[in-house]
Amino acid sequence: MTTPLPPPKRKDPVKRTRQPTLPPANRSREAQGLTAMAAVGRFALQTCTACGAVQYPPRQICGQCLNDDLPWQDVSPHGLLLAETVLHHSNDLFFRDRLPWRLGVVSMNAGPSVVAHVAEDCRQGERVRLSLGLDRSGMAVMQARPETPSANEEDDGQLRETTFDPKDRRVLIVDGKTDLGLALAKAFGAAGAREIYLGHAEPWKRSPKLAAAEALPNVNLFPLDVTDTDSVQELASLLGGKTEILVNNSYYLRQGGAVDRFDLNTSRDEMDVHYHGLLRLAGTFGPAMRGRGADGAHGATAWVNVFSPYAWVNNPAFGTYSASQAAALSLAQCLRAEMTAGGVRVVNAFVGPLDDEWHQLVPPPKLEPDMVARRIVDALKDGREDVPIGAIAEEMAARLAENPKELEREIRL
Amino acid sequence: MADSQSKEASGGVLTGLMSGIVGGGIKVVDLTMTLQPDVPTIVMPPEFGQSWPFRMEEISKYDHRGPFCYWNNLSCGEHTGTHFDAPIHWVSGKDLPENATDTIPVEKFLAHACVVDCSDAAANDPDYLLTIENIEEWEAAHGKIPARSWLLMRTDWSRKADPVAYMNMADDGAHTPGPHEDLIPWLIEERDVIGFGCEAVGTDAGQAQHFNIPYPCHYHMHGNNRFGLPALTNLDALPPQGAILITPPLKIRQGSGSPTRVLALVEQ
Numbered sequence: 001m002t003t004p005l006p007p008p009k010r011k012d013p014v015k016r017t018r019q020p021t022l023p024p025a026n027r028s029r030e031a032q033g034l035t036a037m038a039a040v041g042r043f044a045l046q047t048c049t050a051c052g053a054v055q056y057p058p059r060q061i062c063g064q065c066l067n068d069d070l071p072w073q074d075v076s077p078h079g080l081l082l083a084e085t086v087l088h089h090s091n092d093l094f095f096r097d098r099l100p101w102r103l104g105v106v107s108m109n110a111g112p113s114v115v116a117h118v119a120e121d122c123r124q125g126e127r128v129r130l131s132l133g134l135d136r137s138g139m140a141v142m143q144a145r146p147e148t149p150s151a152n153e154e155d156d157g158q159l160r161e162t163t164f165d166p167k168d169r170r171v172l173i174v175d176g177k178t179d180l181g182l183a184l185a186k187a188f189g190a191a192g193a194r195e196i197y198l199g200h201a202e203p204w205k206r207s208p209k210l211a212a213a214e215a216l217p218n219v220n221l222f223p224l225d226v227t228d229t230d231s232v233q234e235l236a237s238l239l240g241g242k243t244e245i246l247v248n249n250s251y252y253l254r255q256g257g258a259v260d261r262f263d264l265n266t267s268r269d270e271m272d273v274h275y276h277g278l279l280r281l282a283g284t285f286g287p288a289m290r291g292r293g294a295d296g297a298h299g300a301t302a303w304v305n306v307f308s309p310y311a312w313v314n315n316p317a318f319g320t321y322s323a324s325q326a327a328a329l330s331l332a333q334c335l336r337a338e339m340t341a342g343g344v345r346v347v348n349a350f351v352g353p354l355d356d357e358w359h360q361l362v363p364p365p366k367l368e369p370d371m372v373a374r375r376i377v378d379a380l381k382d383g384r385e386d387v388p389i390g391a392i393a394e395e396m397a398a399r400l401a402e403n404p405k406e407l408e409r410e411i412r413l
Numbered sequence: 414m415a416d417s418q419s420k421e422a423s424g425g426v427l428t429g430l431m432s433g434i435v436g437g438g439i440k441v442v443d444l445t446m447t448l449q450p451d452v453p454t455i456v457m458p459p460e461f462g463q464s465w466p467f468r469m470e471e472i473s474k475y476d477h478r479g480p481f482c483y484w485n486n487l488s489c490g491e492h493t494g495t496h497f498d499a500p501i502h503w504v505s506g507k508d509l510p511e512n513a514t515d516t517i518p519v520e521k522f523l524a525h526a527c528v529v530d531c532s533d534a535a536a537n538d539p540d541y542l543l544t545i546e547n548i549e550e551w552e553a554a555h556g557k558i559p560a561r562s563w564l565l566m567r568t569d570w571s572r573k574a575d576p577v578a579y580m581n582m583a584d585d586g587a588h589t590p591g592p593h594e595d596l597i598p599w600l601i602e603e604r605d606v607i608g609f610g611c612e613a614v615g616t617d618a619g620q621a622q623h624f625n626i627p628y629p630c631h632y633h634m635h636g637n638n639r640f641g642l643p644a645l646t647n648l649d650a651l652p653p654q655g656a657i658l659i660t661p662p663l664k665i666r667q668g669s670g671s672p673t674r675v676l677a678l679v680e681q
Contacts, residue, residue, distance in 0.1 A: 204453050204580035228450040229470060254460075265462055 002120050005155035007168045008194070008298040020293035020342040021094040025137035030058035033072055034140035038132035040397075041384040043077045045110065046070035056112035075110040077130040081144060082107050084124045094136065097294065101158065106130060106144050116142035117158050121150040133162030133383050136293070136343035138336070154381060157297065163383040164302035164345060167192035169244040174224060174281065176200045177207040178251050179356050179369040180306065185213040187373035188245075191381070194298075197239055199224030201231075226250050226277030227269075232284050240288030244298060245380065249306040250277045253358040257319030267320035275327040278305065282335050290342030302345050302380055305332050309350040309393040312400055315411050336385075345385055349376050350397070352390030365391050430678075437681065444645045444658075444675040445495040446571065452494045453576045455615050456587065464490030467672075491670045497662035498608075498616065498631070498641030502669040505636030512638060514668030521640075522661040524607045526563040526677065527555075528651045535568035535590040539581055542593040542618055548600075555653040560605040563658055566592065567648035570612040580614065591618025594629040601637045609634055610642030610658075642675065651677055 027035065030046075037044040046055040050067035054075055061068045084104035090096050102118040106128055114130070122128050128144040135141045143159060154165050171188045175181045176198030185196050196219045200210050203223065214221055222239065225231040226248075252273035254266050289300040310318055311325035329348065336346035353359045355366035367390045379387040388397045399407045433439035446452065454464045467489040473479025492498065500506030501513045511517055529551050534541045543566050548558070558564065568590050573579040581588045592600075592609060600606045609616050609630055616630040626632050634641055642660060657678040662671035 202453070204576045204582055205456060206582055206584065223451075225450070227466070228468060230450050263462075265465075269463065269465075 001150055002152040002154075002156045004152045005157075005160075005168075005297055008296065011296075017292065018097065018294045018296070020136075020290070021097055022137045022340070022343060023094040023135045023139070023141075024092065025139050027139055028058070030060060031140070033058050034132060035134065035138070037072060038134045038140040038383075039385045040387075041379070041382055042072075042074060043130065043132055044072045044074045045112070047073040047075070054108070054111040056108075056114050076108070078147070079106040079108040079110075079114075079128055079130060079144075081105075081118065081122050081124055081126055081128045082113065084118050084122070098157070098161070104144055106142070114142050116144040118144045119146065119153065119156045119159055121146040121153065121156075133159070134345065134385060135162055136340075138340050138345065138385075160297065164245060164347070164380040165191075166245055166377060166380060168194045168298055169301065170195040170197070170242050171245045171247065172197040172199065172239060172243045172285075173247045173249060174199045174226060174277075175249050175251060176210045176213050176221065177205075178249065179209060180249050180251070180351075180354065180372060182209040182213045183369035183373035184247055184249060184376065185216055185219050186370065187377045188247075189216055189218060191377045193218065193245075195220065195242075197222055197243070199226075199235065201225035201227070226280055227272045229280055232280040236281075236284035236288060240285050241292065243285060243289060244292070244300045245302050245304065246281070246285055246289065247304040247306065247376070248278060248281055250274060251306075252324075253318065253321055255318055255321075255358075255361075257316045260316075261320075263320075267324070270321050270324035271327065274324040275331060278328050278331050278335070282331070282338075286335065286339060289344050290339055293339075293342035293344045300342070300344050302347050303335065303339060304347045304349060304376060304380070305329075306349050306351055306376070307332075309352060309388065309396045310411075311350065312396060313404065313407050313411055317412060345383075347379060347385050347387065349379065349387040349389055350393045352392035433680070434678070440650075440679045440681055442647055442650045442656075442677040442679055444647050444651075444677055445673070446644055446646050448489070448494045448672060451576055453580050453614060454490055454493055456580065456582065464492060466490075467493050489672065491665070491668055491672075492615075492643075494672050495644045495646070495675055496642075496670050497660055497673040497675075498635065498643070498670045499662065499668060500635040500638045500640070501667065502641070503628075503631045503635035505632050506638060509636075509638045512635075514662040514665045514671055517640075519661065521607065522659065524561055524563055524658055524660070525559055525654075526565050526610075526651060526656045526658045527551075527558045528565045528567050528648055528653050528656070530567045530649075530653070531590060532567055532569040532649070535570060539588040539590060540618065540620055541568075541590040543591070543596055544593045545596050545599050548596065551653070558600075558604040558606065559654075561607050562604075563642065564600055564604075564606045564609050565642075565645065565648055565651070566590070566609070566611040567651075568612050569649060571644070571646040571648075581619065585620075586622065587614075587619030589613040589619035591616065591621060592630050594621075594624045594626060597629050597633040601633060601639060606639065608640030608642060610645050612643075612645050612648060614644055616641040616643045641670075642673075645675060651679060655680060 048062040048067050049069040051065040053064040082105045087101040104118040106116050107113045122144050127147040131143045132140050133143050166188050171193045173184045198221050224235045250273050292300040308325045310322035311329040314322040353362045353366045375389045388394045448467045470486045472484045474483045499514050500509050617628045621628050659676040662673050
């Protein structure tokens with residue numbers, strides 16, 4: 001059993017907040033393939049198409065037969081912990097702050113032996129389960145966990161450096177007036193979030209969803225309109241230093257394209273909510289969260305953007321909406337790079353059509369907000385950063401990898 | 414001769430006006446709400462076009478963006494905060510001459526005001542409608558409405574600082590006071606008013622979409638080249654008769670209205 005993590009105590013105001021540091025981030029171009037696999041939660045290694053040898057570390061040509069065709073394939077994550085050691089000294093600032101640190105060598109069933117971070121419950125000579133995590137620098141690392149998940153495994157201090165568990169953390173959900181906002185409040189509550197802050201704009205427009213969310217335990221409502229710079233600044237001054245997970249679920253969906261519905265007002269509204277809204281949140285909550293990236297075991301950890309998969313490829317039925325999503329996705333890449341300096345991860349969820357009033361005429365499959373919210377929380381617990389949710393998003397991701405042009409031609413309602 | 418006499422006469426009037434304003438005999442009352450981001454705009458079904466709320470982005474504030482000055486970029490719909498409704502705003506007024514903010518003769522932006530106090534009735538009933546009978550009672554006490562006057566409906570609604578109470582939305586729409594649908598044609602035909610003003614977010618009652626002619630104040634007033642002046646404040650500071658309103662909207666090309674700094678001149 002992993003030692004359970006005690007709930008956070010109130011902070012000693014005399015103590016200086018620990019400044020964020022980052023683990024070494026230099027990787028070869030080939031090694032970034034591991035990052036790509038970790039980002040979507042896959043456990044995959046390069047596998048030689050000629051001799052079948054599984055490669056580690058990533059490389060340009062096969063270590064056995066010199067073939068240069070080494071596609072990434074899912075492999076068994078199981079292996080044997082051959083050796084372990086505990087690091088008590090390091091000249092690296094990141095590890096100095098976190099000593100002692102367990103490391104080991106795992107002989108994988110798939111073939112290679114790998115150096116891995118070793119969780120508390122793993123013992124030398126025993127079988128382990130490997131996972132690929134993204135460290136605070138956003139780079140892939142191998143982690144050895146017990147063969148069967150142990151109690152409180154998620155509380156392991158080394159694992160927590162690569163995950164964003166909402167347990168005992170304070171979560172801001174930007175839009176509490178949507179179906180998904182309510183579902184997120186429930187899901188984060190179920191995951192043990194300490195406090196849930198729900199933003200809501202235009203209070204004179206009543207919302208049964210907001211009323212339902214307000215009745216949930218540990219939920220508090222705050223005025224927040226992402227189209228209003230003052231409003232975002234004001235809330236950031238109140239909550240910026242407390243928010244450990246921010247979920248930007250801003251949502252403004254209207255049907256129509258550029259020719260079939262030429263309407264600058266609607267497209268500007270979409271940009272104002274999705275793109276400028278993210279920019280306003282980034283500029284106000286970003287600095288506060290980035291400064292608390294190493295603030296103890298419950299510091300600021302993740303920034304979640306809820307996007308549409310049409311951010312990848314424009315769906316002309318939602319043409320200007322898709323464009324605003326693409327703009328926001330691009331900005332999220334900028335935000336991700338900037339937040340990495342504080343060890344805070346930007347997680348992008350790509351959610352297929354929801355079963356809500358704005359998708360009434362969209363044929364199924366449509367997603368239940370509760371399921372989407374649970375998948376977002378699961379992704380945070382697992383430490384993923386790109387999260388397609390639902391059959392449409394997953395299929396689009398696969399088709400994009402295969403042939404983006406085909407998807408561009410075929411995409412429609 | 415006649416020219417110099419009339420100049421002298423008007424000079425005398427204006428001099429008197431200014432000495433009244435400076436000396437305190439004439440009070441200038443601000444009837445305008447402050448434009449700020451949480452000022453609610455009228456609620457339309459979400460699938461319709463939406464009026465932009467008031468938004469303000471700082472250009473510079475004596476800083477690296479502009480060391481000498483403080484200034485802002487603004488955006489909002491024409492019908493935001495205290496504003497002037499021009500006849501072109503409504504389909505009934507679309508083809509009238511001189512019906513837009515840039516073409517309305519400027520002297521029409523100065524007019525006498527009649528203020529009907531409905532604050533007690535509105536406090537008891539958010540759906541209160543001002544009727545012809547109410548006006549006749551008011552005239553019996555305060556005199557007939559002069560031609561070319563504003564009819565202002567005082568409800569003290571603007572004192573509701575909370576936008577939720579101010580908009581008073583339920584699942585069947587807004588519940589705010591306004592004019593009865595029979596009153597508006599009567600005000601035009603029988604009293605020749607210049608327009609209708611009130612304290613709620615629009616000149617029509619909250620439930621006016623359900624009247625026989627939806628939004629009758631907009632329909633009839635603008636269809637007869639008259640104006641609207643919603644979201645006023647401080648109407649309690651005006652006498653029932655005698656105040657002069659200054660209501661020039663921004664000179665927007667073919668503008669349907671504009672936020673307006675509405676001032677009243679009141680003799681003390």
